[in-house]
Amino acid sequence: MHLSGAVFAFWAAGLTAHILLLFVLLTRHHASTFPAFTTLIAANVLNSIVLYEVALHGSNHTYFVAYFAFAVLDLVLQLSVTYELARHVFCPTGTWARDIRKGFLILVLASLAVAFALACLPSPPEKTVLGMLLDRGNLFSSALQCELFVGMVAFSSTANLPWKTHVARIAQGLGFYSLVGLLTEAGHNILTRNTTSFESLTYLRMSTYLFCASYWIVMLWLPAPAPQELPEAAQRQLFTLQRRVEYDLRKLRALKR
Amino acid sequence: MMTIRNLDFFGFLFVFLASILGIGTYYYLRNRQRELYPYGKWEELLKRLAPLDHQNLERIAADPAAQPDQDIHWVETMRPEDIWRLLGGMRGIEIMERNCSVLVDLVFYVQQWYPEALLIAEQLRLNAREVEWHIGRLKATAKSGRPPAAAAEYLQQAVAIYYQMTREVLALYEQANLPGLADLQRAL
Numbered sequence: 001m002h003l004s005g006a007v008f009a010f011w012a013a014g015l016t017a018h019i020l021l022l023f024v025l026l027t028r029h030h031a032s033t034f035p036a037f038t039t040l041i042a043a044n045v046l047n048s049i050v051l052y053e054v055a056l057h058g059s060n061h062t063y064f065v066a067y068f069a070f071a072v073l074d075l076v077l078q079l080s081v082t083y084e085l086a087r088h089v090f091c092p093t094g095t096w097a098r099d100i101r102k103g104f105l106i107l108v109l110a111s112l113a114v115a116f117a118l119a120c121l122p123s124p125p126e127k128t129v130l131g132m133l134l135d136r137g138n139l140f141s142s143a144l145q146c147e148l149f150v151g152m153v154a155f156s157s158t159a160n161l162p163w164k165t166h167v168a169r170i171a172q173g174l175g176f177y178s179l180v181g182l183l184t185e186a187g188h189n190i191l192t193r194n195t196t197s198f199e200s201l202t203y204l205r206m207s208t209y210l211f212c213a214s215y216w217i218v219m220l221w222l223p224a225p226a227p228q229e230l231p232e233a234a235q236r237q238l239f240t241l242q243r244r245v246e247y248d249l250r251k252l253r254a255l256k257r
Numbered sequence: 258m259m260t261i262r263n264l265d266f267f268g269f270l271f272v273f274l275a276s277i278l279g280i281g282t283y284y285y286l287r288n289r290q291r292e293l294y295p296y297g298k299w300e301e302l303l304k305r306l307a308p309l310d311h312q313n314l315e316r317i318a319a320d321p322a323a324q325p326d327q328d329i330h331w332v333e334t335m336r337p338e339d340i341w342r343l344l345g346g347m348r349g350i351e352i353m354e355r356n357c358s359v360l361v362d363l364v365f366y367v368q369q370w371y372p373e374a375l376l377i378a379e380q381l382r383l384n385a386r387e388v389e390w391h392i393g394r395l396k397a398t399a400k401s402g403r404p405p406a407a408a409a410e411y412l413q414q415a416v417a418i419y420y421q422m423t424r425e426v427l428a429l430y431e432q433a434n435l436p437g438l439a440d441l442q443r444a445l
Contacts, residue, residue: 186266
């Protein structure tokens with residue numbers, strides 16, 4: 001398979017960006033805070049290397065199969081990243097709020113249904129089964145991510161839960177990429193492969209991804225602003241409250257006996 | 258080639274994108290508003306306060322039956338129908354319920370100058386819960402088919418607590434000498 005100059009340039013830029021991002025995640029100790037996101041970036045490094053090798057030495061079909069396999073892995077990892085971000089926002093202490101958990105589950109189910117309906121609608125021109133699955137899968141993934149991000153923003157705003165700086169930056173990047181991805185994949189689903197318009201949409205999606213990766217590199221390299229400390233009076237109040245709760249609890253236990 | 262199915266797809270996609278962007282923008286603006294005015298906007302708070310006849314509220318709250326520890330066997334108390342009429346029926350009850358949360362927000366608003374107002378806000382929050390509880394009982398009575406006036410006891414308690422809440426908010430604004438006092442006196 002022959003790689004054009006533009007495709008090679010995108011491939012090289014993508015690989016460099018991923019390696020840099022992985023370096024930032026590891027050296028800035030974000031890997032333990034965002035394990036799913038780190039795995040996604042590491043998988044993308046592997047993806048770039050393996051697909052390059054297959055493109056050079058394998059057949060078109062082998063390339064498509066490998067591409068498809070990585071696309072499925074990418075979807076699973078992107079959804080894991082979304083879950084990881086949701087955990088950071090909705091259960092920072094390790095316990096999900098009951099009302100949020102139920103709402104989040106409804107959001108996931110509704111988003112799955114809408115994204116599936118959207119991906120089933122277009123009728124693409126003649127395409128191979130694998131090609132069609134790939135285009136519909138990409139559309140499904142972008143629509144699902146968009147819905148989940150908007151839903152998470154709405155939930156956090158309603159529940160007054162803040163987005164910590166790095167969580168917000170990762171979410172902004174993924175959300176923006178998904179939105180552009182939704183438009184480009186909508187085009188991919190109705191255009192014939194290997195046409196100029198089809199390729200242009202691919203380049204647009206790749207450029208957006210490179211932009212997002214650069215954004216993550218800069219934002220994750222910068223340290224998050226230190227959280228404000230509680231004033232001394234508030235700390236004293238909390239201490240007194242804790243003592244009172246302990247006392248009441250002891251009284252209640254004594255009553256139960 | 259553009260088929261009917263693809264036209265449907267683009268229609269659906271358009272609605273989908275418009276909804277996503279609409280919801281996203283709404284919450285973005287809401288968060289921005291919250292950052293700009295963490296304690297709310299005075300004009301909007303006042304706008305949320307729906308009018309109730311406070312003279313009537315005072316009459317209901319001053320009734321011996323609404324006073325704690327009062328022996329009501331030897332004094333004349335208001336009839337349930339009168340309480341119901343003075344408050345303005347179910348509409349008045351609903352306004353009172355909504356106003357309770359505005360009263361809490363009005364005290365929360367004071368915290369930007371006096372952080373210690375937090376204690377009063379928490380007290381009013383508890384009062385608001387109590388009003389909600391009484392109104393809940395009242396609505397349950399109405400649902401069971403009995404006339405709402407049959408639950409006058411709950412109604413009178415709710416009005417007494419609500420009235421007390423309005424006095425506390427006014428007293429706070431008066432003591433702190435806050436600029437919105439005149440507007441608030443008109444609204445309450």
